[in-house]
Amino acid sequence: MASNRHVVITGAAGGIGRACVELYDQHGYRVWAIDQAQPGSPLPDGVIFIEADLAAAGEVDAVVDQLTQQLGGHLHVLVNNAALQVAKPLADTSADEWDRVHAVNLRAPFLLARGLYPALAAAHGAVVNVSSVHAFATSADIGAYASSKGGLLALTRAMAIEFAKDGVRANAVLPGATDTPMLRAGLSRGHVQGNDVQQRKDDLAGKILLKRLATPEEIARSVYFLGDSEASAYITGQSLVVDGGALARLSTE
Numbered sequence: 044m045a046s047n048r049h050v051v052i053t054g055a056a057g058g059i060g061r062a063c064v065e066l067y068d069q070h071g072y073r074v075w076a077i078d079q080a081q082p083g084s085p086l087p088d089g090v091i092f093i094e095a096d097l098a099a100a101g102e103v104d105a106v107v108d109q110l111t112q113q114l115g116g117h118l119h120v121l122v123n124n125a126a127l128q129v130a131k132p133l134a135d136t137s138a139d140e141w142d143r144v145h146a147v148n149l150r151a152p153f154l155l156a157r158g159l160y161p162a163l164a165a166a167h168g169a170v171v172n173v174s175s176v177h178a179f180a181t182s183a184d185i186g187a188y189a190s191s192k193g194g195l196l197a198l199t200r201a202m203a204i205e206f207a208k209d210g211v212r213a214n215a216v217l218p219g220a221t222d223t224p225m226l227r228a229g230l231s232r233g234h235v236q237g238n239d240v241q242q243r244k245d246d247l248a249g250k251i252l253l254k255r256l257a258t259p260e261e262i263a264r265s266v267y268f269l270g271d272s273e274a275s276a277y278i279t280g281q282s283l284v285v286d287g288g289a290l291a292r293l294s295t296e
Contacts, residue, residue, distance in 0.1 A: 049118050049166075050270070051075045051110060051159065053097060053151065054125030056082035058223030059173060062259035063122055063266050064090060070267070075110060077125070097125050097151035098143050107158030118162035120270035123152035123195075124173040126188075130229045133186040141187050148191035149198065156202060160211070167210035169270045172199045173262075174215045176286045180294075184232045196282060203280030212279035214269040219286025220247055221257040252288025261285065 050067045054060035055076030064076050068087040076086055077093045086092060093109060095102045110118075127147040129140045156163070156170055163170065178196045181189035195215065202213035220226060222244070230243040235250075237243035248255050265285045269275050284290060 047117075048072045048120075049075070049114055049162075050120040050122065051077065051118060051155070052122040052124060053077045053155070054173075055086075055092070056080060058225060059218065059221060059259045059262045059266075060122075060124045061086075062263035063124060066260070066263045066267050067120070072119070075113070077106060079125075098127070098146040100146070100150070100154065103151055103154045104158065107155065110159060111162065114159075114162050116162055117166040117168075118159050119166045119168045119272070121156060121159055121163060121168070121170045122173070122266055122270065123155060123170065124266075125151060126173070126175075126192075126225065128185065128188045128225055128229055130184055130232050131187075132184050136187050144187040145191045145194070148188070149194045152195060153198060156213075160206070163206070163211045164209035167272070169211065169272065169275075170199075170202055170206070170213040171266050171269045172196075172202075172213070172215045173266065174199070174217045174282070176217050176219045176284060176290055178217060178282075179284075180290060182232070182234050184234075185229070199282070200280050207279060212269075212275070214275070214278060214280065215282045216262060216265045216269060217282055217284045217286065218262045219257060219284070219289045220251060221259060221262055223259055226256070250289070251286070252291060255287065257285065257287060 050072045052063050055064050056078035067074050074090045079096045095106045127144050174195045175192040177189040178193040199215040235243045235246040
């Protein structure tokens, strides 16, 4: 909880990322928050905001250079949360759309972990990659997103294997349906019923064992757990599913 603990969080302006920023700030971390646009409401005092488009490799490299100068050689947690979703059938997904989804969801976590690795190793830190239940089971019209999140899961295991020699852990959180702007934007894919967003959210919630959507704060607490050097000190290369029981039920039932 000391202020000399550092965390970098991507996709920090809203949804799960914003909840992570606020939780880490409450626990006394110095927070670097990265997003492609300024947040709609002010971030907590002391949070350092970096505006960057993580789909552009050059901008990711610039972010790494800036962070390397500011971190003082130590990074305790890297939270790769930024994500892009294209809700289209694969047959209608362009190569540019496919590439941008994978650049944000998969390449950026690789580039950030690679570039910030010396600081992570110096702190015996942790990488927490925010994947998705779509890495395990998916649905129609979201193939690019599902592919990227499955790749992120494999990348997490690779990170765990290669980073362990320096005491750096890597794990993934797999959120289920979480009440975020991204989820609301994707409710028109036809997988739920309803004439408006609230009806579609209610229909989706009814399909989950706990009969509700997750809050961003609930996912943030799971991210925090996997980044904590005491609470999860012996956990690496793992996938923590936080989905209200959605994957527990056979699709045929």
